[in-house]
Amino acid sequence: MFLSYGSLQNRYGFSSLILDYKTLMSSLIRSPKPQEVIITSLNSFKNKNEIINAIDYKNSAVRSFALSAISENNFHYDDYNDYRTIIQCFAVFKKAESKWNYVSDPEDDEYFAKASETVSRDQLSGDCDDYSILIAACTKSIGGKSRLIRTKGHLYPELFVGDKKDLQNLDYIISKDIFKAEVGERQLHYHIDEAGGVWLNLDYTANYPGGKFMDNAIVGVLNL
Numbered sequence: 001m002f003l004s005y006g007s008l009q010n011r012y013g014f015s016s017l018i019l020d021y022k023t024l025m026s027s028l029i030r031s032p033k034p035q036e037v038i039i040t041s042l043n044s045f046k047n048k049n050e051i052i053n054a055i056d057y058k059n060s061a062v063r064s065f066a067l068s069a070i071s072e073n074n075f076h077y078d079d080y081n082d083y084r085t086i087i088q089c090f091a092v093f094k095k096a097e098s099k100w101n102y103v104s105d106p107e108d109d110e111y112f113a114k115a116s117e118t119v120s121r122d123q124l125s126g127d128c129d130d131y132s133i134l135i136a137a138c139t140k141s142i143g144g145k146s147r148l149i150r151t152k153g154h155l156y157p158e159l160f161v162g163d164k165k166d167l168q169n170l171d172y173i174i175s176k177d178i179f180k181a182e183v184g185e186r187q188l189h190y191h192i193d194e195a196g197g198v199w200l201n202l203d204y205t206a207n208y209p210g211g212k213f214m215d216n217a218i219v220g221v222l223n224l
């Protein structure tokens with residue numbers, strides 16, 4: 001009786017029990033932690049103000065883009081209610097990554113397109129800065145928590161997914177369900193913050209959340 005009641009009250013119930021069992025079985029075969037790197041906060045972040053200004057997550061066009069991504073990708077949100085928002089953020093990632101067309105900035109300047117500008121175009125396009133801004137704005141517009149990571153010559157977004165137990169559950173959801181074909185036997189890549197929180201890579205270098213890092217030499221972290 002408690003399990004039935006728990007499900008109705010969004011507490012630990014049958015669905016959580018089943019997910020925990022599936023996660024346990026999956027974890028006996030694969031590990032979601034090929035690399036654990038604890039990132040501490042860094043004081044400076046190049047072009048911080050311009051980037052924050054471009055993340056216009058309250059713009060209606062940005063939220064509409066996120067909502068359309070959620071409706072286009074039916075990721076069984078009701079089956080994983082505890083992770084509904086995170087999985088909806090994965091839907092945003094899938095739409096943006098699959099439609100992204102890389103276009104460089106002017107040779108003599110850096111251009112930071114607002115997320116609302118990017119979604120207004122017929123085709124999603126821009127460089128890594130513009131992509132990261134778009135992902136950050138869209139995920140934030142639907143309740144997700146993201147941050148941006150700067151490496152030498154690259155910028156990419158990460159999504160906060162909880163703690164290591166949450167990561168294990170999401171590893172099952174990603175690799176055995178909603179991105180099963182894309183992931184295959186690959187492992188998920190993520191970072192851990194000073195509080196033990198897990199941040200999953202959402203870079204466009206892979207067609208699934210948690211793809212391999214392009215560069216491990218981190219020079220800046222922008223918490224949003």
